[in-house]
Amino acid sequence: MSGRVLIANRGEIARRIIRSCRAIGLETVAVYSEADAGSAHVEEADQAVLIGKPRAQESYLVIDRILEAARTSGAGLVHPGYGFLSESAVFARAVGEAGLLWIGPAPDQIETMGDKQRARDAAMAAGVPVLPGSARFSAGDVAGIEDAGRAVGFPLLVKAAAGGGGIGMRRVDAPDKLAEVAAATQSMAARAFGDGTVYLERFVREARHVEVQVFGFGDGHAVHLFERDCSVQRRFQKVIEECVAPGLPDELRERMADTAVALARATHYAGAGTVEYVVDAETLDFYFLEMNTRIQVEHAVTEMVTGVDLVAMQIELARGRLDRIEQASIVRRGCAVECRLYAENPAKMFMPAPGLLGVFRTPEQSATLRIDSGYREGDQVTPYYDPLIAKIIASGENRAAAIATAADALRATRIEGIKTNRDFLIACLEDPLFAAGRATTRFIDEHGQRLVQASGVGS
Amino acid sequence: MAIIDVKAEITGNVWKVLAKRGQKVAEDEAIVMLESMKMEIPISAPEAGTVKDMLVAEVEGVTEGSVVGRLEV
Numbered sequence: 001m002s003g004r005v006l007i008a009n010r011g012e013i014a015r016r017i018i019r020s021c022r023a024i025g026l027e028t029v030a031v032y033s034e035a036d037a038g039s040a041h042v043e044e045a046d047q048a049v050l051i052g053k054p055r056a057q058e059s060y061l062v063i064d065r066i067l068e069a070a071r072t073s074g075a076g077l078v079h080p081g082y083g084f085l086s087e088s089a090v091f092a093r094a095v096g097e098a099g100l101l102w103i104g105p106a107p108d109q110i111e112t113m114g115d116k117q118r119a120r121d122a123a124m125a126a127g128v129p130v131l132p133g134s135a136r137f138s139a140g141d142v143a144g145i146e147d148a149g150r151a152v153g154f155p156l157l158v159k160a161a162a163g164g165g166g167i168g169m170r171r172v173d174a175p176d177k178l179a180e181v182a183a184a185t186q187s188m189a190a191r192a193f194g195d196g197t198v199y200l201e202r203f204v205r206e207a208r209h210v211e212v213q214v215f216g217f218g219d220g221h222a223v224h225l226f227e228r229d230c231s232v233q234r235r236f237q238k239v240i241e242e243c244v245a246p247g248l249p250d251e252l253r254e255r256m257a258d259t260a261v262a263l264a265r266a267t268h269y270a271g272a273g274t275v276e277y278v279v280d281a282e283t284l285d286f287y288f289l290e291m292n293t294r295i296q297v298e299h300a301v302t303e304m305v306t307g308v309d310l311v312a313m314q315i316e317l318a319r320g321r322l323d324r325i326e327q328a329s330i331v332r333r334g335c336a337v338e339c340r341l342y343a344e345n346p347a348k349m350f351m352p353a354p355g356l357l358g359v360f361r362t363p364e365q366s367a368t369l370r371i372d373s374g375y376r377e378g379d380q381v382t383p384y385y386d387p388l389i390a391k392i393i394a395s396g397e398n399r400a401a402a403i404a405t406a407a408d409a410l411r412a413t414r415i416e417g418i419k420t421n422r423d424f425l426i427a428c429l430e431d432p433l434f435a436a437g438r439a440t441t442r443f444i445d446e447h448g449q450r451l452v453q454a455s456g457v458g459s
Numbered sequence: 460m461a462i463i464d465v466k467a468e469i470t471g472n473v474w475k476v477l478a479k480r481g482q483k484v485a486e487d488e489a490i491v492m493l494e495s496m497k498m499e500i501p502i503s504a505p506e507a508g509t510v511k512d513m514l515v516a517e518v519e520g521v522t523e524g525s526v527v528g529r530l531e532v
Contacts, residue, residue, distance in 0.1 A: 343496070345469075352496035353523075354470045383471045383495040383520070 002076030004029060005103070005315065007045070008066050008091075009081030011374030012391060013295070014041035017079050020311040029073040031066055033059035035382045040374060047073050054384045060084045063091050067098050077318060079103040079311075083386065086294040087114055103318040105216070105270045105293045112267070113291040123288040126266040128259045131278070131287040132202040136161055139186045139196025142179045149178045152200045158182050160189035161197040168192065171203055206281035207441045209233065209289075210245045212260035213302045215313060215325070216269030223327045224257040225302045225310070232428060234350050234444045239421070240428060241298035242337040243305050246399055246437025248279070256286055261327075263291065271317055272299070272310050281440055297340070297391070300372060304336035304395040335402045336395040339410060339425045341373075342387040346424040346452045354383040358417030363409050368395045368402075371409070381418060389420065399437070403429050423455035462511055464526040467502055471495030473519045478528065482510045491515060491527050508532035 005021050006029040007014045014030060018041065021028045030045030035054035042048040049069035052059035059065065061084055070078060078095045080086035086104070089111040095102040104110070113119045120130050134148040149156060149172070158181055160168030168189050172181050182198055190196030208231045216222040229245035230238040245253060260275035274296050276289040299310050308330065316322040344350045360377040363369065373390035375381060381389060392413070394405035407429045410422055428434055428451055434443070444451075471493035478490035489501035490510065508530040515527045 348468070351469050351500065352471065352498055354495060385496065387496040 002074050003027070003319070004046075004073065004075045005077045005079055006031065006066070006070045006073065006075035006100075007041070007079050007081065008060070008085055009079070009083070010036055010039070010041055010060060010385065012372045012388065013081040013297075013374075015044060015374060016300075016372055017081060017311055018044050020309055020315060023309070024312055024315060026077075026315070029069065029075045031060070031069050033384070035380075035384050039379065040376055049073055054382065056084065056384065063088075063094050066091075067094060067100075070095075070098065070100055075100065077101040077103055077315070079315065080294065082294050082297055087292070089114065101318050103271070103314050105273065106218075109267060109269060110293045113273075113293050116290070119290055120288065122267055123263055123291075126259070126263040128263050128275070128288045129286060131204075134200035136197050136199045137182060137186070139190050140183075142182050142186075145179055145182050145200070146175050149175055149200055152202055155203040155205065157201050157203045158185045158198050159201055160185060160193060160195075161199060162189060162193035162195040202287075204278055204280045204287075207231075208245070208248075208279040208281050208439075209238075209276065209441055210248070210256065210279050210286070211274045211276040212257050213296075213299065213310075214260050214264040214269065214273050214275060215310070216264040216267075216271060216273065217317065217322070217324060218268055218270030220265050220268050221324060222261050222264035222269055223325055223330055224261045225306050225308060225330055226332050227253055227256060228298055228301050230298060231439050231441050232434070232443050233441055234448070238298065238340065239342075239444065240337065240339055240425070240434075241301050242335065242399070242402070243301050243332070244335050244399065245279075248284070252279075252284055252286070263288075272314050278441075281438075297388070298338050300370060300391060300393045301336045301338045304370060304393055305332045305334060306330055307333070334395055334397045335399040336393060337399075337402045337406050337429075338391050338393045339406055339429070340388055340421075341390045341392060341410075341413070341425065342421045343381045343389050343418050344387050344421055345419040346421050346448070346455065350421070352383065352387050353419040354381050354387075355418035356380050357389070357415065359414055360389075360417075361414040362390065362392075363412040368405050369393070369409050389415075392425075400435075403435070424451060427451040427455035461532055463505065463508070463530050463532055465490060465502060465504060465528045465530060467491075467493065467521045467523060467525050467527050469493065469495055469500060470522045471500065471520070473515045473517050473521060473527075474499060476513055476515065476517055478504075478510045478513060480510055480513060484508060484510060484530070493521065502527055504530055506530065506532045 051065040085091040186196040213225040232240040396402035474494035
């Protein structure tokens with residue numbers, strides 16, 4: 001089989017994958033939409049194939065076009081990156097059926113972890129703590145819901161089974177209001193999602209988002225590569241990520257890592273994956289949220305502190321050329337922080353701000369500074385894809401040093417032509433609450449206004 | 460009677476045109492749905508009124524500040 005790798009993605013992650021392929025000595029095939037003709041990932045790959053119109057639904061999400069590109073270019077492997085089709089079991093299966101190697105976990109593993117209920121069952125079976133939750137109540141049925149609520153514990157969330165991304169959730173603080181709110185949520189969900197089923201889940205007041213990077217070898221062996229704290233988010237999208245998760249006891253971080261490995265082992269997980277937890281900042285209890293069966297945007301944080309090339313490991317595992325790695329050989333040095341530079345306007349509720357990157361200059365990379373970007377000066381940041389312009393990843397002996405290097409790098413970054421969150425990121429990094437390691441997932445919601453003012457961003 | 464412009468506050472692509480010429484709309488009612496950077500963002504009527512003109516079509520791109528429709532208020 002050909003060792004040529006087709007990258008079913010765009011932007012910074014496509015360039016990132018090309019770098020690892022090149023280091024291993026493999027040729028690369030880029031795919032691109034009409035909006036990305038002339039973009040950096042297209043120029044850097046050995047070959048590039050146009051796969052459709054700008055909208056992702058007509059290009060990066062069209063399985064047949066991508067498989068056709070693999071066939072005409074003579075590719076033997078497919079790397080899906082993140083987003084787009086990276087968590088599509090259908091795509092992973094189609095890649096295998098086309099006689100190509102899929103760089104990622106088995107389609108069944110993607111499917112299991114993509115289903116909330118099955119993922120939760122798999123986590124429980126592996127001894128991973130999950131948020132206390134109830135059975136489901138279909139529309140019009142609230143019989144026994146108070147007892148279910150007491151078993152889950154208050155405060156709790158009434159959640160629409162068909163909802164997602166924070167839509168269809170209501171908080172309830174005491175048993176007497178529960179039946180009423182549940183009934184209202186059922187009828188709302190029936191109208192909005194065509195399915196009025198709800199369930200109850202424990203609500204964590206002060207939550208931290210902490211995840212563990214794992215790598216499985218597909219035979220029951222798995223290791224972890226420490227955790228990442230991604231509590232600083234807006235609209236459920238991560239903005240700043242870091243390793244070490246600040247302020248958590250070592251014993252807790254170790255227990256989270258061990259349970260994540262237990263899940264990867266129990267499921268004979270193959271490749272890079274991330275086990276996401278919500279940590280109750282008040283009690284320090286942690287609960288399973290979900291497992292992402294792909295490389296993540298923030299994987300670079302882990303690479304900075306371990307020196308490991310996660311993408312190269314993914315590729316070599318798929319090719320059957322990865323030697324078994326033992327936990328003891330994975331060592332963390334210092335701390336790292338990643339800032340996502342977005343084309344958006346912080347003063348206007350972080351609304352998208354596409355446009356021409358008239359000026360775009362970033363500082364020199366070094367042993368403690370890595371910058372992954374899909375764009376160059378003069379490129380158009382189009383409205384068709386996500387707003388990520390670049391990831392600024394800094395490391396240091398300790399957290400304060402990593403944060404200072406990241407802030408300096410952001411200050412030295414020059415952008416003209418579009419609005420970005422650059423100054424907002426600097427304000428976050430230098431905020432006393434963040435510096436103290438006390439940011440929760442409500443950090444931007446609660447302090448965003450103040451941080452926007454501190455950053456001096458006008459609308 | 461006055462005619463007012465309804466403007467796009469962000470750059471994006473028209474995903475859905477929700478109002479027609481002659482239609483009565485309420486204050487804050489969405490008349491166009493934009494798609495930009497994986498978000499769906501409504502453009503709403505700043506006041507109640509009657510749609511005088513819709514100036515954009517689906518899939519078309521709009522830039523920040525451009526007029527997407529006119530209302531008689």
